[in-house]
Amino acid sequence: MERSRDSTVVDPEGHLVAMENEHIRVLEIRLPQGAELPVHSHPPRLIVAMNSYRLKSTDETGRVSILERRPGETFWSDGEEHAAEVLAGPVHAIEIELKHLA
Numbered sequence: 001m002e003r004s005r006d007s008t009v010v011d012p013e014g015h016l017v018a019m020e021n022e023h024i025r026v027l028e029i030r031l032p033q034g035a036e037l038p039v040h041s042h043p044p045r046l047i048v049a050m051n052s053y054r055l056k057s058t059d060e061t062g063r064v065s066i067l068e069r070r071p072g073e074t075f076w077s078d079g080e081e082h083a084a085e086v087l088a089g090p091v092h093a094i095e096i097e098l099k100h101l102a
Contacts, residue, residue: 005081010040024096031091037084044079045097048072054088069093 007015008027014035019026031037039060049069057065059082066087069075 005039005041007037007040007042011037018094023099025099027095027097029091029093029095031086031089033086033089035084035086035089035091039081039083041081042077042079042095043097043099045077045095046074047077047096048074048094050092050094051090052088053086053091053093055091056085056087058083 008017011031014029014031014037016028016030017025018028049071051071053069055067055069057067057080059065059080
């Protein structure tokens with residue numbers, strides 16, 4: 001992953017490293033409604049939504065996805081590069097990035 005596009009570099013206030021070791025990096029994500037993030041990268045990760053939110057994700061090909069999340073919902077992402085906009089929120093999520101799959 002290109003470090004300059006890492007989510008913690010692109011949005012250091014909203015993507016906080018809670019814990020990191022040689023196997024994983026755990027991020028706490030807090031984004032207000034209306035937040036817009038430029039293109040950034042994520043490695044393979046497990047995401048746990050802590051509250052309800054709706055997010056618009058635009059991938060590197062321009063394809064748009066609207067993601068609806070509910071408290072406690074857990075989902076997997078194989079890793080991606082995308083821009084994001086918080087349509088309804090705020091976003092509060094925990095992301096567990098796996099380093100050996102990156």
